[in-house]
Amino acid sequence: MGHQGETGMSVMDRIDGIGRWLIDQAPHGNVKDLFAGFCREAVRAGWPVWRASLGLEVLHPEVSGWQHIWINESLSVREADRATAASSPSYLNSPTRIVDETDRPFRRRLDVPCPEMPLLEELRLSGATDYVIYPLPFLDQTRTAAISFATRDAQGFDESTIDGLARAAKMLSPYLERHVLRRIAIDLLDTYVGPRTGQRIIEGRVDRGAVELIEAAIWFTDLRGFTRLSEHSPIPDVLADLNSWFGIIGEVVEAHGGEVLKFIGDSVLAIFPTSSEQNSRLACRSALAAAQEFCLRTNAGNELRGSLGRAPLMHSLSLHFGEVAYGNVGAPHRLDFTVVGPAVNRASRLLDLAKQLDRQVIVSRVFAQKLDQPLVDLGRHHLRDIDRPQQVFAPLE
Structure with missing residues (x-):
């Protein structure tokens, strides 16, 4: 017993x-x-x-x-x-x-x-x-x-x-x-992979090629001069700078309802998903607000870096809106949950243009039409692999 x-x-x-x-x-x-x-x-x-x-x-x-x-x-x-x-x-x-x-x-x-x-x-x-x-x-x-x-x-x-x-x-x-x-x-x-994407994976969406079409504001940004910075700085310092910069992006994107999908070298891809016309306007306003807060914080950080004799961390950022395929792509045993489609490609080309124009932030015409605030018209420009010149804008300083 x-x-x-x-x-x-x-x-x-x-x-x-x-x-x-x-x-x-x-x-x-x-x-x-x-x-x-x-x-x-x-x-x-x-x-x-x-x-x-x-x-x-x-x-x-x-x-x-x-x-x-x-x-x-x-x-x-x-x-x-x-x-x-x-x-x-x-x-x-x-x-x-x-x-x-x-x-x-x-x-x-x-x-x-x-x-x-x-x-x-x-x-x-x-x-x-x-x-x-x-x-x-x-x-x-x-x-x-x-x-x-x-x-x-x-x-x-x-x-x-x-x-x-x-x-x-x-x-x-x-x-x-x-x-x-x-x-x-x-x-x-x-x-x-982020909470939104993680929820989909935990729910069982792991089939290669399984995607859903969604509309989203697309954020693409990267550091300018990062290769030069890497060549002239110790690796621990480069990693510390990169993590600090990524940390700010993660905070502002999440705070405004977006989700970081990828860190690609010194670049970041994020989305602000939407489900209706009204929400599409909100998504674009949120993405722009996140971008502006990001600029304010990085500019303040660069002032501090300058006072310490360190080089600034400069960036370019593009904002676009469109339909994307959101889901699994990759090899049978190594999948990536991401967004693909013409809208993502166009956001990437806009990022290249932002560097050429020496702008911190530029937005596409489609994105600008979702906003209810004045912007600076930067004219029409050719984008790589895009047939017609595209009108782009920048936020007011």
């Missing part, structure tokens, strides 16, 4: 109850509700859990992971910054680090001070008497996945409880890993 607890239930009775709850009643929609429900079931089963913590590491360029902390029916979530998580004192002096390095449970009775682990000392001063943390048996062992429990029971955790919590954690583990894997997939798609 197993050991009996204070409630008269055996370990196996309690585990059976947790298992039935996970199968039949647990809220599997998100980690927060699942973990909170699991903690309530653990207490209902008779285990003297006062505090529980769940640490899950993900794969995101800015976020290392999340820690869910449950105390007496109250749940909070803390986000860890990827840049500092692994080197922070809170991690280096924590039970989590021990579990990560040993892949074994760690237990500490809190009947004496433990200054070498600030978290445990904080729990002890809050009335905790015992603490245990278990590594979760995820298939992927390269990232942190651990669950801990603390009690205020005067006797601490008995061996029956330690055994029961370990078994319950193992039962919960596959449900948690399912959430983590999905979160990693979504985060990676958002990071590498």
